[in-house]
Amino acid sequence: MFDLPTYLAAGARWIEDALRRLVPPADTRPATLHAAIHHSLFAGGKRLRPILCAAAAEACGASREVALFPAAAIECLHTYTLIHDDLPCMDNDDLRRGQPTCHVVYGQAIALLAGDALQALAFELATRTPVATVEIIRELATAAGSTGVVGGQVEDIQGERLPPDADRLRYIQQHKTGDLIICACRMGMLAAGAPPTDLAAITDYAAAIGEAFQIADDILNATATPEQLGKAVGTDAAREKTTAVSVYGLAGARQRLHQLVATATAALAPLPGNTQPLAALAQHIATRQS
């Protein structure tokens, strides 16, 4: 019988072991930089994106091993975005996963550079994928770029102190969070040698859980405690951010969340491999408490 907590723990261990092998050791010159990279990369992240990448490969009948390099790459890319988001000129967050953020420990300059280096490392790792290498790198570059995660981040910042706006919310969700989740799933499929029809199915799945993930995040920011999340809460309201809660209200946001899980689950039907992990992940993303 499929047990999601066991699957998540095994997936996190798998990708963490890989990252420890693949990322330069913390004492590599320049040692401060590599220590800063390790500080943020091994801070107890949930490893959701690499786990999705591996689960996507499994959903078309391949072993998760084919997705190892894209999975490691997406986690490095995600971690770089967190380091930069936390900087004083951005969200100015001191706490992440219950630990002091990179710039609090290493200073702003080293944190900036650790993020920069992690983005480059993501692409270096992606080049080691044996199958569909160039397509996978292109997915990663597009998701990471000015009309992807960075574009979403820009609109998120610019949305502060503006009236709630459903169009801007959609743009922010789609790009700031959605693009990397879609990218993780698509890279896993591509690494498994999946045909275009499977790619279309996983894209529908990932678009739905990407939006669900962001809505769940917005709900948690509005309702959870700092202890529960390991980071500051209520910050969206304080900054008057455009979020699912500010646009739809709390009940509306929860209703949308349930619709999205149903959409994601339905999208998995045509896939030939084991889709149980992806189905359970969709449910988990919507109901997570941290």
Add this chain to the structure above:
Amino acid sequence: MFDLPTYLAAGARWIEDALRRLVPPADTRPATLHAAIHHSLFAGGKRLRPILCAAAAEACGASREVALFPAAAIECLHTYTLIHDDLPCMDNDDLRRGQPTCHVVYGQAIALLAGDALQALAFELATRTPVATVEIIRELATAAGSTGVVGGQVEDIQGERLPPDADRLRYIQQHKTGDLIICACRMGMLAAGAPPTDLAAITDYAAAIGEAFQIADDILNATATPEQLGKAVGTDAAREKTTAVSVYGLAGARQRLHQLVATATAALAPLPGNTQPLAALAQHIATRQS
């Protein structure tokens, strides 16, 4: 007869036309981000790295067109490093190429994100190279990473207010400046389908001009006027930075520069194509006045 100024002007026009075609227009959503990217990317840079990339392709008998995408990629990557270097938490420079720096015009958050997006764009452009695509992306990722240009930048910052040190100077020169110049030349060669012996020759050439470029930069920072450079001068001495001038003295730095040009020129001998541009570029890098 070969005329370097004509060659440089034609090369700059060639890569600028390409970048204007390949980079999202300044009004693409989010418009502030793309305007910031255009501000820094079309600020009258000398386009040295893309010109070297094209000249390397020519030096093994190919047309510069084969090197178009790597050339565009290296310019985006270089521009991202400039934007981040200029930020207040780094060098805190207000002026670059005679114009206000990105964060002065667009604010720190947008400048940070413009740099992040340009790094991703560099990799996206590199994926469009038709020949040796994965090798070229790997060169770019390694040069851009924690043991490449970012590593050099870290040691440069950490070298401030420490006694001059020849080992640290070599590390900074090699990585902060050298790695992108070597990468530009090697990508041009790879895009032209060059064999390993040609790659070894261009690497020797590029290592020499990379060091020469940084030494010339250090000499200009110590001796030029702000009008001549279009940016602040004397800043290295004010920050007590480790530079070729602080380590070797002005006369020693000039002597090392001449040796390096001779080494670079000699390295070109085995290459089968037109090496005149690369030879003239080596001379130019050492004697430039801005």
